[in-house]
Structure formats: C-alpha cells, structure tokens
Amino acid sequence: MEIRVLRYFLTVVQEGSITQAAKALHVTQPTLSRQLMELEGELGQQLFIRGSRRISLTEEGLLLRQRAEEILSLIDKTTTEFSAMDDASIRGEVRIGCGEGEPIRFIARTLTAMQRSYPFIQPHFYSGNAPDVLDKLDKGLTDFAVVFGPLDLTQYHYLRLPGIHRWGLLMRKDSPLSQKAVIEPQDLLSIPLIYSAQAWEHNEFSGWLGVPVEQLHIVAIYNLFYNASLLVQEGLGYATSFDNLAPTGPASPLCHRPFHPPLQAIPYLLWKKSHRFSKASRIFLEHIRKDLTAISLDT
Structure with a gap:
C-alpha cells in the first residue's frame, strides 16, 4: 500500500467526487479511478458506494479513512523531525x-x-x-x-x-440548585444531567454517588466542555464538570457548585x-x- 495512494484516497473522501479529486490532485480521472480500484483489490474490500453525483464510504472505507489519517499524520510528524536535525x-x-x-x-x-x-x-x-x-x-x-x-x-x-480540579455542577443562576453552596449525591438523582464522557468512561462518580450511574436522568453526554456550557445556558440540563472552565462572573448566566463530599481530579x-x-x-x-x-x- 503506497503512501501516495492513501493521499489520493483521502482527497477523494474530502472532495466527495473522483472528478473533483482528480482536479485537485492534477491527475486524470481514469488514472485516479484505476488507483482506487487497485486499492480496493489490494485490501479485498469495497471502500466506496458510488452514487450518481457523490460517493460515500462503506464501513470498510470509514475504517481506512481513520487509519490513513493516522498513518499520514505520523509520516508528516517524522518528516518534520528529521528535517530539523541538521538545522543550525x-x-x-x-x-x-x-x-x-x-x-x-x-x-x-x-x-x-x-x-x-x-x-x-x-x-x-x-x-x-x-x-x-x-x-x-x-x-x-x-x-x-x-x-x-x-x-x-x-x-x-x-x-x-x-x-487540582474539583468536580461539580454547572447550572443556570436561575436554577433551584444555584441556591445551594454545594451539591450532594442525592441532588443529582432527580435532575436532567449533561454528563461528562470521561466520567462515564471511567465510572468516576459511582462510589461518590452511592448508586449506579444508570439511575441518573442523563439527557446528553459531552466530551469537550464548551458545547456542554451552551446546552446548560439553553436550559437542557445541568452539566457535571470541573470548576473554573466556564465564566461564572456577574455578567454570566451560569454558576458552578462543587460536589460534597469533594470529588477531585x-x-x-x-x-x-x-x-x-x-x-x-x-x-x-x-x-x-x-x-x-x-x-x-x-x-
């Protein structure tokens, strides 16, 4: 499997069309089509679903896209490192x-x-x-x-x-729980929660809660915080989060309350x-x- 062909493959995925990809790569459409067919033959899998206007990826194609991005990123990183070795x-x-x-x-x-x-x-x-x-x-x-x-x-x-980061609950200032200084396990049992994917992955709250996480009313799961803060602002629910991630000053509609007993990272x-x-x-x-x-x- 050639690196050049992997770059061709990713360009086709990005453009969504062999015709457009061929223009971007400055190769002929028959040449690019042949390279892709040979790639499918080499892997023994169909990578594309060819539509009348655009092409899409099969499950095997999606896997190759992920692997190709990882391989090419590592190659580019290695090239940069070696090119720097002889620099003054x-x-x-x-x-x-x-x-x-x-x-x-x-x-x-x-x-x-x-x-x-x-x-x-x-x-x-x-x-x-x-x-x-x-x-x-x-x-x-x-x-x-x-x-x-x-x-x-x-x-x-x-x-x-x-x-040290403290886990707690991000909420709107007009929420009933905003009147509390700290959030206790029982407070989480009856509210809509926007839950951290990291906490879900590592089951970080199970011991602190005292009940299985599955008993919580989880309305959304997030992996990066900014979008979660927008969901809170719009009233979808309360977000489990570290402190000091969202603005909570006088001009902000949000506030953060720490868990008690403390849960730290x-x-x-x-x-x-x-x-x-x-x-x-x-x-x-x-x-x-x-x-x-x-x-x-x-x-």
Whole structure:
C-alpha cells in the first residue's frame, strides 16, 4: 500500500467526487479511478458506494479513512523531525494532546518562556477527553498528553502538574440548585444531567454517588466542555464538570457548585515509556521539569 495512494484516497473522501479529486490532485480521472480500484483489490474490500453525483464510504472505507489519517499524520510528524536535525537553529514540533482545564495555562507559560530561546519550535495541540488524547499518545501521534486522574499510569512516564480540579455542577443562576453552596449525591438523582464522557468512561462518580450511574436522568453526554456550557445556558440540563472552565462572573448566566463530599481530579503530563523524543520534545520536557522544580522550591 503506497503512501501516495492513501493521499489520493483521502482527497477523494474530502472532495466527495473522483472528478473533483482528480482536479485537485492534477491527475486524470481514469488514472485516479484505476488507483482506487487497485486499492480496493489490494485490501479485498469495497471502500466506496458510488452514487450518481457523490460517493460515500462503506464501513470498510470509514475504517481506512481513520487509519490513513493516522498513518499520514505520523509520516508528516517524522518528516518534520528529521528535517530539523541538521538545522543550525533547532526546529520541530511538540505535539500535545490535552483535556480542558487550568493546567494548560502552566503549559502555555512554559512554552512562552521556551520560545524566547527556541523560536522555531512549534507546539501543536489536540484537544479531547482522556480516552481521546491517550489513544493519540498510544499510537505515537502525539508526544505528550495532559490528562486528569484518577487513571492507570503504570504504562507511562508522568509528571504531576500544578493544581487540582474539583468536580461539580454547572447550572443556570436561575436554577433551584444555584441556591445551594454545594451539591450532594442525592441532588443529582432527580435532575436532567449533561454528563461528562470521561466520567462515564471511567465510572468516576459511582462510589461518590452511592448508586449506579444508570439511575441518573442523563439527557446528553459531552466530551469537550464548551458545547456542554451552551446546552446548560439553553436550559437542557445541568452539566457535571470541573470548576473554573466556564465564566461564572456577574455578567454570566451560569454558576458552578462543587460536589460534597469533594470529588477531585489531579492533572498529569504523560508520555510513553518507549517514546523516542525529537530534539524539540526533549527541550520542552526539560523546560517543564525546570518550571515544576521552581514551583516546588517556592512552596
């Protein structure tokens, strides 16, 4: 399977038409059609459903799309790393998968200071919940992951990042529960909940709730917080979330109330034990270690 053909395949998927893809790739339509047929023959699977105007993907085609994107991303990353090795000024990319939260501010400060000395090192961020960013890390598509515990960290090297996030409930200020200082387990049993996919994946609330999560009235599940905050604003329900993610000041229609007993999440920076770092990634890690040491010396 040739890399060139995978790029052809993804272009056809993006354009939705072999004719348009051929124009974008500057190849003839018969040549592109032949390449795709040979790809299907090589894999022994039909990849496309060919309609009168547009083509769509079969289940096998959807799988190949995912794998092709991962393969080409890894190839581009490797090419960038090797092209930087002989450069007089250190260049390269640092790829970081991260969840949403205040620890990203610490990462940003480290990168800001680092780029004064290494202006050609470019950070690339991929945002997602813990399963998403760990999947990217495990496949070698990112160098680091910023995640929030509790997690099984045995297969990774890691650094504890500053701060602790508290789980709680995001709600409208005109909601009845906004009058409470804290949210207790029984408060969640009779309200429409917009539930965190990470909490669902790791069953993080089961012990705290004292009842199976299935007994909750879950009206939606989210993996990134911004859309969840919009759902709350529009009155769909209450969102389980970390504190300090949404504006809750006087001008905001929202407020956040912490869980009681407290339910907390600790942030970590992870990398694979078998990962071979580029120069850019090693420099980033050195700066993170130095900044963490400075914090511990000050406290």
